[in-house]
Amino acid sequence: MSRAPFHRVAVLGIGLIGSSLARVMRTRGLAEEIIGFDGAEAVRERSVALGLCDRLTDSPADAVAGADLVMLCLPVGANATVAEAMAPRLAPGCIVSDVGSVKLSVIRDVGPCLPEGVHFVPGHPIAGTEHSGPDAGFADLFENRYVILTPPPGSDGEAVARVKSLWEDCGAMVESMDAAHHDKVLAVTSHLPHLIAYTIVGTAFDLEASERQEVIRYSAGGFRDFTRIAGSDPVMWRDVFLNNREAVLEMLQRFSEDLTALQRAIRWGEGDTLEDLFRRTREIRRGVIEMRQAGTFDAREPDNPAPEDEPSQ
Numbered sequence: 001m002s003r004a005p006f007h008r009v010a011v012l013g014i015g016l017i018g019s020s021l022a023r024v025m026r027t028r029g030l031a032e033e034i035i036g037f038d039g040a041e042a043v044r045e046r047s048v049a050l051g052l053c054d055r056l057t058d059s060p061a062d063a064v065a066g067a068d069l070v071m072l073c074l075p076v077g078a079n080a081t082v083a084e085a086m087a088p089r090l091a092p093g094c095i096v097s098d099v100g101s102v103k104l105s106v107i108r109d110v111g112p113c114l115p116e117g118v119h120f121v122p123g124h125p126i127a128g129t130e131h132s133g134p135d136a137g138f139a140d141l142f143e144n145r146y147v148i149l150t151p152p153p154g155s156d157g158e159a160v161a162r163v164k165s166l167w168e169d170c171g172a173m174v175e176s177m178d179a180a181h182h183d184k185v186l187a188v189t190s191h192l193p194h195l196i197a198y199t200i201v202g203t204a205f206d207l208e209a210s211e212r213q214e215v216i217r218y219s220a221g222g223f224r225d226f227t228r229i230a231g232s233d234p235v236m237w238r239d240v241f242l243n244n245r246e247a248v249l250e251m252l253q254r255f256s257e258d259l260t261a262l263q264r265a266i267r268w269g270e271g272d273t274l275e276d277l278f279r280r281t282r283e284i285r286r287g288v289i290e291m292r293q294a295g296t297f298d299a300r301e302p303d304n305p306a307p308e309d310e311p312s313q
């Protein structure tokens with residue numbers, strides 16, 4: 001029997017992403033032992049009941065003792081406190097990685113806590129859902145999804161290669177890029193869309209009670225897709241916006257300029273302007289589907305069947 005690529009993996013934060021990682025590492029034999037840490041007692045109890053880890057602890061330091069890989073799977077705003085608490089027990093040669101949606105802040109918050117001889121390989125799976133918590137995770141979450149690694153200059157090549165290989169073993173396609181570039185790209189592809197969804201659903205909620213009822217009843221006209229995204233975890237997304245402030249504000253500025261241009265086209269009846277844009281965006285949608293990145297939850301795409309726990313259309 002071949003040995004697992006990692007001896008002891010500590011998963012810090014057993015929510016959607018942490019529990020999915022624990023599940024896939026377990027089912028594919030990627031770790032001999034999985035130790036879980038979570039700050040919430042209810043999450044630890046649920047993780048025990050689900051059999052996600054070999055052992056659960058309420059101490060980050062206990063969790064990382066003797067680990068050769070530590071995976072931070074926390075809201076990005078929690079990384080600094082947890083990294084400080086775990087640092088004294090990190091073994092020399094250990095790899096610390098993460099899954100946070102923002103990368104510059106993780107490098108800023110975690111990097112300085114790590115002792116000499118510990119390797120830091122920040123990462124971000126572009127895979128998820130609007131659900132959170134240990135029950136929401138599933139082993140196939142990373143299958144055919146991208147994972148972006150943002151190793152700081154001078155990172156240990158072997159550590160980066162081991163993290164890359166782990167994600168590939170989880171079914172993912174791995175790319176590397178500079179952290180600042182990652183944060184700009186994700187600001188437009190992920191963070192801004194979530195902000196727009198939160199705004200539009202909030203706007204609808206603030207309508208008169210009678211109109212609000214109708215918004216919910218007739219939501220199939222486009223609104224429903226926004227409510228899925230706007231149902232995402234409030235703490236996780238608060239931390240994303242507070243920690244990717246500059247890039248999000250820059251993209252928001254560009255977006256609001258484009259929105260103003262559309263507003264003008266509608267006001268002046270410039271149908272060609274509207275149609276040209278809608279044709280270009282339809283092409284982009286087709287490209288996303290061709291690259292099979294349309295989402296695990298999009299039941300209308302034949303290439304992307306809905307998981308069993310999602311209601312089909």
Ligand SMILES: NC(=O)C1=CN([C@@H]2O[C@H](COP(=O)(O)OP(=O)(O)OC[C@H]3O[C@@H](n4cnc5c(N)ncnc54)[C@H](O)[C@@H]3O)[C@@H](O)[C@H]2O)C=CC1
Nearest residue numbers: 013015016017039040073074076078100101128129132133
């Ligand atoms: N939800 C998604 O679709 C994706 C999330 N991510 C990133 O993954 C990370 C985790 O997200 P999810 O798994 O979705 O969140 P989640 O809310 O499902 O899980 C986070 C877990 O961290 C624990 N936690 C929070 N603050 C803590 C603290 N201070 N000390 C100890 N434990 C604490 C919570 O109890 C919870 O169990 C985030 O950084 C997020 O940006 C990355 C890709 C996709």
Ligand SMILES: O=C(O)C(=O)Cc1ccc(O)cc1
Nearest residue numbers: 101125126127128129130190
């Ligand atoms: O559910 C969705 O539409 C998502 O966008 C999931 C997601 C959320 C955050 C990430 O950093 C990556 C993926």
